[in-house]
Amino acid sequence: MRRAPLPENPVKPVLALCCALLLVPSALAAETLKYVALVDGGKKAGEQTVTTGDDGVTRVDFIFKDNGRGPELKEEYQLAADGTFQRYQVKGVSTFGAPVDETFTRDGDMGRWKSTSDAGTHTFTDTALYTPLGGTPATTSVALAALARRPDGKLPLVPSGTLTQRRLASMDISSGSQSRTVDLVALTGIGFTPSFVWVTREAQPRMFAYIYPGFLQLIEDGWQGTANTLEARQKIAEREALVALQQRLAHPLPGTTLIRNARVFDSEKAVLGGPSDVVVRDGRIVSVSPAGQAEVDAQQVVDAGNRVLLPGLYDMHVHASSWEGGLHLAAGVTSARDMGNDNATLQQLMAEEKAGTLMHPRVIPAGYIEGQSPHSSQGGFVVKDLAGAKQAIDWYADHGYPQIKIYNSFPKEILRDTTAYAHQRGIRVSGHVPAFMRAQDVVEQGYDEIQHINQVMLNFFVTPETDTRTLARFYLVADRTDGLDFDSKPVQDFIGELAKKQVVIDPTLATFEFLHQREGQLSPIVADVADHLPPDVQRSRRAAELDIPDDATGARYKRSFDKLVDFTGRMYRAGVPLVAGTDELPGFTLQRELELYVQAGLTPAQVLQVATWNGAKYSRTLDEAGSIGPGKRADLVLVDGDPTVDIADVRKLALVIKGGQAYYPAEIHEALGIAPFAAPVKVQPAR
Incomplete structure (x- = not known):
């Protein structure tokens, strides 16, 4: 749940990332900490106030409203000796108005949670942090501080998963007479992709800012003037990580590729054709001919094995x-x-x-x-x-x-x-x-x-x-x-x-x-x-x-x-x-x-x-x-099934070609923590 405007059902945009991927603010000593939420270049869309009392209880008020919707939450928690939740609760309404009512308590080695959508128990054998389902962006700091205590840099999560972090960049920033150093870390272990957080540099680190480039800047009050600088640096760090991901998962197709024995879907007529050979060169389709009739000196070959070939x-x-x-x-x-x-x-x-x-x-x-x-x-x-x-x-x-x-x-x-x-x-x-x-x-x-x-x-x-x-x-x-x-x-x-x-x-x-x-x-x-x-x-x-x-x-x-x-x-x-x-x-x-x-x-x-x-x-x-024919871009999808009979087979992808690069869906899914749906059909060198 994004960018400009949030989608109609924002599960993966900002609040999903903040409330589900992140976790939030920490055990502060009898003080109040305020964050402001800025969207789309500086428009205030919400705020978060985190107050930690002398009784050790942290209370959070969070509101975020953009495009006529957004959550309003009140959160309260107390930490155990290892920095994880001893007691936690959050109440309020979600982005579209659903009630939020979630609790977690730990008594000795037994933890229990209940939300409006699930409930469960967990037997603790070591440090582990409960991850709220409907929480505010205030629990990230709890996670960051708990991670800092772990010598192995890994924090087990309840109900499941393990949180890790990797430092990507550091910046010295100032606001008026104040100055500080903050670190950009990538948190992994929740969801499909990393979440990026700016973190204070101290014995008990906390979230300083959460930035979703191009849309949201959630940052400590008083430091709004540094948000654009942090966002620019974060974009560079994310770009470097994304380049590495592309280099690992994209497989170049130099020269000519022959796709043998594929049933080609004619998208203009909405009919499935017979077995064909498709020749691809330099990211373009050169020819489509009956199987066995392509005469080409190919550098690599894909044996489609009578699978269905769709346009991208x-x-x-x-x-x-x-x-x-x-x-x-x-x-x-x-x-x-x-x-x-x-x-x-x-x-x-x-x-x-x-x-x-x-x-x-x-x-x-x-x-x-x-x-x-x-x-x-x-x-x-x-x-x-x-x-x-x-x-x-x-x-x-x-x-x-x-x-x-x-x-x-x-x-x-x-x-x-x-x-x-x-x-x-x-x-x-x-x-x-x-x-x-x-x-x-x-x-x-x-x-x-x-x-x-x-x-x-x-x-x-x-x-x-x-x-x-x-x-x-x-x-x-x-x-x-x-x-x-x-x-x-x-x-x-x-x-x-x-x-x-x-x-x-x-x-x-x-x-x-x-x-x-x-x-x-x-x-x-x-x-x-x-x-x-x-x-x-x-x-x-x-x-x-x-x-x-x-x-x-x-x-x-x-x-x-x-x-x-x-x-x-x-x-x-x-x-x-x-x-x-x-x-x-x-x-x-x-x-x-x-x-x-x-x-x-x-x-x-x-x-x-x-x-x-x-x-x-x-x-x-x-x-x-949009179709498979000579001169078109080689945007092609090989399906291990027949989606013209059962549309659910569209999930069973064995190979995706986008121009001059091949991707194996199974390989991508494994990298994102998803169990593959079909074995890959790999590009092989021509013999």
């Missing part, structure tokens, strides 16, 4: 982050459309991907434009009038962006002229439906595409007074879709208008399964693959995000979600174009998204067409990708 998949709704590339590529995603980010951060990421130093899909950028308001998200450009909107569009057009994304607080009075100007500059227009408007209004005023199924469905529920910048944009859909008659004239007329104007819909259905997920239930995104995931990830995915107070509400929300799936199928059958996007956990969410399209009534082959051909068509990259 598209994830059409991401908020790109450098550390997510492995999860994307291991799922066959070779192209990803960024739907809102800090412009400078995204430009750097795109440059590193193009240079081959970053393990990441190709990025198709959508320029983010928001309007000024107390609710506005500050990524991209934030405008107040038509002149500002035109200036933003000019910047995006001059930088090669094929489309813009309009966000929740955009001034509705200038929407029509904005879309017209974007079209004049040759740019597609997509986005959320601005507050106090309906989807049919933005369609009439020139949108080419709408993001998220909830933004579409709100068309039938909002009034001119409904402020959809609040959590109402989720709860209205969960509460009222169940009662909506899809065969009614207003619904049918709206679907017909979408089809007539060929307005593309980016449903992100899988992301919205949080509308019905109950406490203790595994998120449907990972439910079918949970055994492959690290235990801490499984645990975090049992926490609900919406407040579902009783069984009757839960059943209604589930029926509403099922109707969202049905509505997506109805749109498709009416001729409304779909693209497959996620806005959630990379890789696994796209796989779940494709399964939901099958549930909506599409055939598996049609679903694969949506994830390949449609992705390329509506990102304006069809000349380069």
Whole structure:
């Protein structure tokens, strides 16, 4: 749970990283320590106050609000002699309003915990730290101080895992008359990737700052002026680590590669062909011919063994982050459309991907434009009038962006002229439906595409007074879709208008399964693959995000979600174009998204067409990708199964080729702590 704006279901953006990956503040001696949370270049979005009393109890107040949502938490804990939790509790509400109520106590060698989604016990044989499921960013300091006591540099965690740290950089900083030295450390052992924290240099170290480049700066109060300097240094350190990861997991394909005996999926026609040979040279497809007929002097060979060869998949709704590339590529995603980010951060990421130093899909950028308001998200450009909107569009057009994304607080009075100007500059227009408007209004005023199924469905529920910048944009859909008659004239007329104007819909259905997920239930995104995931990830995915107070509400929300799936199928059958996007956990969410399209009534082959051909068509990259044919980029996915029959087989990837480099999904997954789904088919030297 990111960048500019947080995704609609931010499990991997900032608060997930702060609250699940990090742990937080330490045993201070009768003092109060304050942190401020800055987003998008300096806008205050929250604060954390950590007070340690003479009684040894630390009390934390934490609030974070951005884009109309965020947690409010009160935390209290006391430490044992070894610096780990003796007693811990946190109460409040989560990002989307679900109740948070979690406790841990240790009595001798027995520890017990209980949250709204799980409970358990642990028998202690040595030092081990309980990791809160719904805690504040104040427990990192506890972890850091406990780690400092461990001679082996490893801290066992409860319920599972081991936390380690590695120092990456140090900086001398000053603020007024104060000066200090802080260290950047990488914490590993929770989640899929490292978490980076700036740490004080003292006998009992604590978190000084947590920075998510391009989005969040959580830093001790009084030191805000140093945050940008720390962020710049952190970017360098992260880049060095990412380059090393790419060098380890990417396998160059110099010269010519022959892929023998592969069944090639024709994404334009949505049909699976017979066995073929595909020749790739210098990152491009040279030829596709019947198996055994390719005459080529190849440097390396892939024996596909009659497996299915797909074009590289598209994830059409991401908020790109450098550390997510492995999860994307291991799922066959070779192209990803960024739907809102800090412009400078995204430009750097795109440059590193193009240079081959970053393990990441190709990025198709959508320029983010928001309007000024107390609710506005500050990524991209934030405008107040038509002149500002035109200036933003000019910047995006001059930088090669094929489309813009309009966000929740955009001034509705200038929407029509904005879309017209974007079209004049040759740019597609997509986005959320601005507050106090309906989807049919933005369609009439020139949108080419709408993001998220909830933004579409709100068309039938909002009034001119409904402020959809609040959590109402989720709860209205969960509460009222169940009662909506899809065969009614207003619904049918709206679907017909979408089809007539060929307005593309980016449903992100899988992301919205949080509308019905109950406490203790595994998120449907990972439910079918949970055994492959690290235990801490499984645990975090049992926490609900919406407040579902009783069984009757839960059943209604589930029926509403099922109707969202049905509505997506109805749109498709009416001729409304779909693209497959996620806005959630990379890789696994796209796989779940494709399964939901099958549930909506599409055939598996049609679903694969949506994830390949449609992705390329509506990102304006069809000349380069989206299908397998001579002249196209060699973005290819080899599947150890037949996803045209069973869409779940899309998880069984044996090889991914992105241009001139090969990746083995099993190898990437193992590096991220994930049990592989299929044995790799490796590139072999030609004999």
